[in-house]
Amino acid sequence: MGEPGTKEVLDLQDLQVSGGIHTGRRHILSILVENKPGVLARVAGLFARRAFNIQTLAVGPTDDPTISRITLTLDGAMHPIDQVTKQLHKLINVIKIRDLEPSDTVARELALFKIAADADARAQVMQFTDIFRGKVIDVSKRSMTVEVTGTDDKIEAFEQMIRPFGLIEMVRTGEIAVSRGRSAT
Amino acid sequence: MRAVDAIIESLKAEGVEAVFGIPGGANLPTYDALYDGGIRHVLCRHEQGAGHAAEGYAKASGRVGVALATSGPGATNLVTPIADAMLDSVPTVFLTGQVRTELIGTDGFQEADTTGITMPIVKHSIMIQDPREIPRAIHEAFHIARTGRPGPVLVDVPQDLSRADIQYEPVDGVSLPGYRPTTEGNVKQIRLAAKALANARRPVIYAGGGVVNANAAKELTDLCTSDRFPVTCTVMGLGAFPAPHDQWLGMLGMHGTRSANYAMDEADLIVAIGARFDDRITGKLSEFAPRAKFIHIDVDPAEISKNVPAHIPIVGDAKSILPKLTREYRALETDGSRLDGWWERIRGWRDKHPLGYEDSDDAEIKPQYMVEAMYEATNGDAIVTSDVGQHQMWCAQYYHFTKPRRWINSGGLGTMGFGLPSALGAQIGQPDDTVVCLAGDGSLQMTSQELATCVTEKIPVKVFIMNNGYLGMVRQWQELFWDGRYSGVDMGTSPDWVKLAEAYGAVGMRATQKGELVDQMKAALEADGPVVLDVQVSKEENCYPMIPAGQAARDMVG
Ligand SMILES: Cc1ncc(C[n+]2csc(CCOP(=O)(O)OP(=O)(O)O)c2C)c(N)n1
Ligand SMILES: [Mg+2]
Numbered sequence: 001m002g003e004p005g006t007k008e009v010l011d012l013q014d015l016q017v018s019g020g021i022h023t024g025r026r027h028i029l030s031i032l033v034e035n036k037p038g039v040l041a042r043v044a045g046l047f048a049r050r051a052f053n054i055q056t057l058a059v060g061p062t063d064d065p066t067i068s069r070i071t072l073t074l075d076g077a078m079h080p081i082d083q084v085t086k087q088l089h090k091l092i093n094v095i096k097i098r099d100l101e102p103s104d105t106v107a108r109e110l111a112l113f114k115i116a117a118d119a120d121a122r123a124q125v126m127q128f129t130d131i132f133r134g135k136v137i138d139v140s141k142r143s144m145t146v147e148v149t150g151t152d153d154k155i156e157a158f159e160q161m162i163r164p165f166g167l168i169e170m171v172r173t174g175e176i177a178v179s180r181g182r183s184a185t
Numbered sequence: 186m187r188a189v190d191a192i193i194e195s196l197k198a199e200g201v202e203a204v205f206g207i208p209g210g211a212n213l214p215t216y217d218a219l220y221d222g223g224i225r226h227v228l229c230r231h232e233q234g235a236g237h238a239a240e241g242y243a244k245a246s247g248r249v250g251v252a253l254a255t256s257g258p259g260a261t262n263l264v265t266p267i268a269d270a271m272l273d274s275v276p277t278v279f280l281t282g283q284v285r286t287e288l289i290g291t292d293g294f295q296e297a298d299t300t301g302i303t304m305p306i307v308k309h310s311i312m313i314q315d316p317r318e319i320p321r322a323i324h325e326a327f328h329i330a331r332t333g334r335p336g337p338v339l340v341d342v343p344q345d346l347s348r349a350d351i352q353y354e355p356v357d358g359v360s361l362p363g364y365r366p367t368t369e370g371n372v373k374q375i376r377l378a379a380k381a382l383a384n385a386r387r388p389v390i391y392a393g394g395g396v397v398n399a400n401a402a403k404e405l406t407d408l409c410t411s412d413r414f415p416v417t418c419t420v421m422g423l424g425a426f427p428a429p430h431d432q433w434l435g436m437l438g439m440h441g442t443r444s445a446n447y448a449m450d451e452a453d454l455i456v457a458i459g460a461r462f463d464d465r466i467t468g469k470l471s472e473f474a475p476r477a478k479f480i481h482i483d484v485d486p487a488e489i490s491k492n493v494p495a496h497i498p499i500v501g502d503a504k505s506i507l508p509k510l511t512r513e514y515r516a517l518e519t520d521g522s523r524l525d526g527w528w529e530r531i532r533g534w535r536d537k538h539p540l541g542y543e544d545s546d547d548a549e550i551k552p553q554y555m556v557e558a559m560y561e562a563t564n565g566d567a568i569v570t571s572d573v574g575q576h577q578m579w580c581a582q583y584y585h586f587t588k589p590r591r592w593i594n595s596g597g598l599g600t601m602g603f604g605l606p607s608a609l610g611a612q613i614g615q616p617d618d619t620v621v622c623l624a625g626d627g628s629l630q631m632t633s634q635e636l637a638t639c640v641t642e643k644i645p646v647k648v649f650i651m652n653n654g655y656l657g658m659v660r661q662w663q664e665l666f667w668d669g670r671y672s673g674v675d676m677g678t679s680p681d682w683v684k685l686a687e688a689y690g691a692v693g694m695r696a697t698q699k700g701e702l703v704d705q706m707k708a709a710l711e712a713d714g715p716v717v718l719d720v721q722v723s724k725e726e727n728c729y730p731m732i733p734a735g736q737a738a739r740d741m742v743g
Pocket of ligand 1: 574
């Protein structure tokens with residue numbers, strides 16, 4: 001391929017396309033936005049318009065009160081992620097977007113499970129909860145509520161374990177994430 | 186001062202000299218400030234008209250167009266021009282009144298969620314929360330509307346806040362941490378592009394409205410003529426390259442020339458500049474330019490590789506990138522003779538398939554002839570606006586635009602009724618130019634009330650109606666693709682356009698004889714005020730050539 005500054009020309013056959021590619025993996029987008037009314041609606045609207053399905057979404061304040069962080073996860077097998085991030089960048093209130101590399105990221109989610117466990121099942125559920133380093137946060141005659149934090153894999157594994165007891169409901173926050181190492185996400 | 190007086194001061198600080206709009210309860214305070222505020226207000230007859238007028242003003246002059254509307258129905262009437270400005274990247278600011286803050290969210294009288302309704306069709310919008318924000322909000326709205334990829338910005342002002350007493354200080358500088366458009370273009374990528382061009386044997390330069398927006402027509406021409414690169418433009422790009430030129434292939438796309446579409450089909454390298462590979466250009470995407478590699482230059486990174494994956498993406502302003510590309514290309518001192526074979530092939534198409542039509546041998550006015558007559562009567566030097574339909578495509582084909590900002594039409598949204606209001610806006614933006622609106626008899630009935638605006642405000646636009654008695658473009662599709670079952674396309678009894686013009690206080694004229702048309706047009710152009718010329722053309726002429734929707738360039742018909 002021709003180097004800059006030389007008169008060598010470029011063989012068109014050597015050119016590769018850039019962009020529009022399906023990565024095939026799950027992506028965690030960490031988006032810093034101005035803390036202003038309507039910003040979440042703008043972000044969500046972009047996904048809705050193109051029928052991009054958001055898997056999880058978490059919004060909260062940052063250390064700077066004028067800035068909020070939106071963390072959302074998407075399936076890169078379904079959608080060309082670069083198209084999403086480029087569209088997001090066009091929103092005036094979006095300050096920064098990181099498409100977090102899974103190997104370079106710590107992500108956590110909190111889930112609450114309300115389980116139909118009577119007195120007989122209670123000991124077993126508590127055992128699972130221990131193994132998953134969860135916490136029992138409420139108990140009634142015929143139910144227990146357990147809190148578990150972790151990656152989405154861990155939460156899904158716990159869900160599998162306790163389903164046979166009768167899962168009354170499950171509430172998940174959606175993942176939040178930071179990059180590993182010293183630099184800010 | 187009152188917040189509304191600060192609005193007027195802010196507009197003046199942005200260089201605004203005219204605004205288009207209609208008052209109502211929620212923007213009454215703004216209108217009070219306009220009364221002696223020193224900005225020309227053009228009262229339109231429908232907010233859609235005001236919005237398109239702002240677009241016409243912006244497209245003709247390159248300055249930001251401004252439209253005003255009240256809350257609720259005033260704002261919802263602006264939805265079409267806002268969407269139009271979004272799709273054609275027109276720098277515009279829409280100032281809407283909103284109900285008082287305590288009524289917001291209560292379904293109060295004339296309340297509509299204006300920022301919500303318009304969210305997907307604006308470049309940016311803001312609802313004022315605190316009257317002290319107003320000067321900054323307006324300054325930033327103008328900044329966003331005209332920089333980067335231009336577009337519509339909406340500022341929604343609750344009525345009570347607009348009456349507040351605030352300190353006005355001119356704002357300079359913006360605080361938009363998330364908005365930093367790239368303008369310069371990566372030097373390495375530009376070099377790469379020059380090298381690719383130097384090796385291309387069948388290159389085509391494909392330019393769109395972005396070149397016009399960037400005021401880069403000269404820079405485009407320099408690049409194209411730095412060698413014998415064949416050039417084509419989209420319907421939005423016409424005028425960016427002077428049409429009567431050896432290297433000009435004509436417009437491309439659905440109603441483009443065969444030479445342009447075949448050249449794209451066989452190209453080995455396509456340089457897209459400020460163009461977005463819209464479906465009216467590509468036809469069937471999987472068969473579009475199958476042999477080509479793509480250099481894509483655009484100020485909006487989200488356009489690059491959106492429809493067609495680019496091999497050499499270059500993000501930035503065409504005005505800054507094109508001269509660098511030309512310089513890099515010249516420095517390579519390549520042998521132009523490598524393009525000989527390509528030109529031979531293109532000339533073959535040109536000779537075999539010139540753009541043409543069968544003219545009448547009697548007094549009948551063929552629609553294509555009407556455009557040629559317009560070209561002759563105006564010396565090819567008018568600002569021409571159009572509506573949407575067959576007449577628009579014929580105008581794009583037969584009015585050979587040589588300069589940018591002379592061809593004003595609704596390309597992206599395809600909005601019928603765009604022609605007349607955009608013409609009046611264009612005339613206010615460019616008072617010394619001749620402005621002609623080539624109207625469709627169907628389209629004009631969507632916004633003909635703006636004739637009243639033209640007469641009242643003494644805006645001397647000339648409206649030439651291509652009157653075929655049909656929603657012609659739809660009729661054509663029904664004839665070609667729906668077994669000739671004409672459903673809902675016959676206009677029945679249209680108004681008597683001459684009388685209608687006269688009813689508004691404009692001059693009305695009618696043309697029925699080919700031999701008299703040019704003279705009648707000249708007479709209309711010489712008349713003082715607005716003129717409506719009803720030109721009765723052949724009713725069932727079809728616009729050719731044509732790539733049927735969803736098909737490939739090779740499948741052109743007609
Ligand atoms: C607002 C709007 N409604 C409907 C259409 C669909 N449409 C496209 S072209 C056309 C016919 C336009 O008729 P006319 O203005 O007479 O132009 P002609 O094609 O006859 O030249 C119609 C109905 C449109 N583009 N815009
Ligand atoms: Mg018609």
